Amino acid sequence: MKALVYHGPGSKTWQDVPEPRVLRPTDAIVRIDTTTICGTDLHILKGDVPAVQDGRVLGHEGVGTVTEVGVGVQGVAVGDHVIVSCITACGTCAYCRRGLYSHCLADEGASGIGWILGHLIDGTQAELVRVPFADSSLYRVPDGVDDPSAVMLSDILPTGYEIGVRNGHVTPGDVVAVVGAGPVGLSAMMTASLDGPSRVIALDRDPNRLAQAPQFGATDVVDAGDPHWFDQVMALTDGLGVDVAIEAVGVPDTFTMCTRIVRPGGHVANIGVHGRSVELALQDLWIKDVTLTTGLVSTSTTPMLLRLVEQHRLAAGAFATHTFALDAIGEAYEAFGHAAETKALKVVLRR
Numbered sequence: 001m002k003a004l005v006y007h008g009p010g011s012k013t014w015q016d017v018p019e020p021r022v023l024r025p026t027d028a029i030v031r032i033d034t035t036t037i038c039g040t041d042l043h044i045l046k047g048d049v050p051a052v053q054d055g056r057v058l059g060h061e062g063v064g065t066v067t068e069v070g071v072g073v074q075g076v077a078v079g080d081h082v083i084v085s086c087i088t089a090c091g092t093c094a095y096c097r098r099g100l101y102s103h104c105l106a107d108e109g110a111s112g113i114g115w116i117l118g119h120l121i122d123g124t125q126a127e128l129v130r131v132p133f134a135d136s137s138l139y140r141v142p143d144g145v146d147d148p149s150a151v152m153l154s155d156i157l158p159t160g161y162e163i164g165v166r167n168g169h170v171t172p173g174d175v176v177a178v179v180g181a182g183p184v185g186l187s188a189m190m191t192a193s194l195d196g197p198s199r200v201i202a203l204d205r206d207p208n209r210l211a212q213a214p215q216f217g218a219t220d221v222v223d224a225g226d227p228h229w230f231d232q233v234m235a236l237t238d239g240l241g242v243d244v245a246i247e248a249v250g251v252p253d254t255f256t257m258c259t260r261i262v263r264p265g266g267h268v269a270n271i272g273v274h275g276r277s278v279e280l281a282l283q284d285l286w287i288k289d290v291t292l293t294t295g296l297v298s299t300s301t302t303p304m305l306l307r308l309v310e311q312h313r314l315a316a317g318a319f320a321t322h323t324f325a326l327d328a329i330g331e332a333y334e335a336f337g338h339a340a341e342t343k344a345l346k347v348v349l350r351r
Helices: 039-045 147-153 155-167 185-197 208-215 229-235 250-259 282-288 300-311 328-336
Strands: 001-005 012-016 028-036 062-069 081-084 128-131 138-140 175-179 199-204 222-224 242-247 262-268 291-292 320-325 346-350
Touching: 012 328, 028 081, 028 147, 039 208, 039 328, 062 128, 062 147, 062 199, 081 147, 128 138, 138 300, 147 155, 147 300, 147 320, 147 346, 155 185, 155 242, 155 262, 155 300, 175 250, 185 208, 199 208, 199 229, 208 222, 222 229, 229 250, 229 262, 250 262, 262 282, 320 328, 328 346
Parallel strands: 175 199, 175 242, 199 222, 242 262, 262 291, 320 346
Antiparallel strands: 001 012, 028 062, 028 128, 028 346, 062 081, 081 138
16 A cells, blocks of 8 residues: 655655554554644654654544454444544543543553554554554544544644643633644634633734634734734733633744733643743743643544534634645645645645
């Protein structure tokens, strides 16, 4: 079969690889019908995720058809159309029992990290993928939900909600700022509406993403490249700062922006994947009663979000701006990696 294989920083190849096999009773093999590219994949290619080894098949998002199951799989069957979750979880270890699937202890290599697809084992940017713990890591796609919408539930929608909105403790009437209007930032804006904020401020340097942000729930937009961006945010918050600042980029400057605009008693929720250290101005923050959270998505909210997509409460398909054939994945990476020029949000690859 064909798959996209990582060969070290800056190097990837669409090439022949062996087809995956059922290795454990709880495994399923899924034929990938639809997949996509994540900002984390770009971080991997930059060398920001050193655990990814040469020869690894990339990708952790997908929708497909089950072609084979292990003898211990009971919840899905051959022929089922399923969402492949970016988090692989056993459902029974100490962390899974707490709903913290992101730190599943039973995953391969006993890494304590639930994100293993395209990271520690071969992933979804391929014609076939092996999914461990299929019963708790696959979700049937309801009738009426198309693949471009369903694939957004593999990662970005639960990530934006769980690590941005929920970790940020958004409550009705809050003023929320999302720094970074890429796919995950826009997911945080879209799902913030579930908790009733009075304002959602989008900050970015890309005019196209700022122009699209209102479609995803932003009430206000601020050009982060404007020298007066801070004053503009303060003017939208009665000079107090925002209740919740969500970092959705993963670079030091955007993290610092969040710590500057949060008000006393507020929350900074970091979503971005950071490849280098940031400076934490604790000498300024300690007296402000600011809560700082980090996190890897657990996808515990995926069933709830899927019901909202099914009921057309969340327009997940709006993220899909570009579509490619699966074997044109090189072109898809170019489009996604140069989003400022191509105006890409999420690129969808179809079998």
